[in-house]
Amino acid sequence: MPIYQYDCSGCDQRVDVFFRSTSNVADPVCPECDGTNLTRVMSTFARARSSSDRVDSIDFNQEMGRLGGGGEGEFARWAKRVGKEYDGELGSNFGEIAERAEAGEDPVERVDPGFKLKHAIDKKKSGGDDSGGAGHGDHSH
Numbered sequence: 001m002p003i004y005q006y007d008c009s010g011c012d013q014r015v016d017v018f019f020r021s022t023s024n025v026a027d028p029v030c031p032e033c034d035g036t037n038l039t040r041v042m043s044t045f046a047r048a049r050s051s052s053d054r055v056d057s058i059d060f061n062q063e064m065g066r067l068g069g070g071g072e073g074e075f076a077r078w079a080k081r082v083g084k085e086y087d088g089e090l091g092s093n094f095g096e097i098a099e100r101a102e103a104g105e106d107p108v109e110r111v112d113p114g115f116k117l118k119h120a121i122d123k124k125k126s127g128g129d130d131s132g133g134a135g136h137g138d139h140s141h
């Protein structure tokens with residue numbers, strides 16, 4: 001669901017306007033005063049809050065392609081990048097796994113990182129919303 005920020009000239013406030021779909025974004029209405037004289041404020045911040053959009057944008061096959069042969073060094077770099085991009089969104093712990101891999105621990109996740117990533121994406125998409133949890137719920141082992 002897109003969220004855009006507008007400056008409303010009716011009530012002189014900066015407001016967040018929610019749209020049910022991207023098709024009716026053309027007619028924003030101020031949630032404060034029902035005014036229609038709104039000026040769009042470009043903000044990547046508001047957009048980034050829509051986490052389901054972010055999860056949808058993860059291209060699983062592309063990520064697996066980037067993993068390459070999955071050698072130790074490759075895996076550590078891959079997990080580090082995936083962790084940086086998606087850990088916050090998915091509640092996964094790829095960043096942590098990357099650190100372990102770099103420390104030479106050869107984490108079990110290296111055997112099948114695709115399974116772990118897919119599992120995290122599916123869990124998020126299926127609405128398994130464990131907000132408030134520590135974000136390290138992992139039942140794969």
Ligand SMILES: [Zn+2]
Nearest residue numbers: 008011030033
């Ligand atoms: Zn207003």
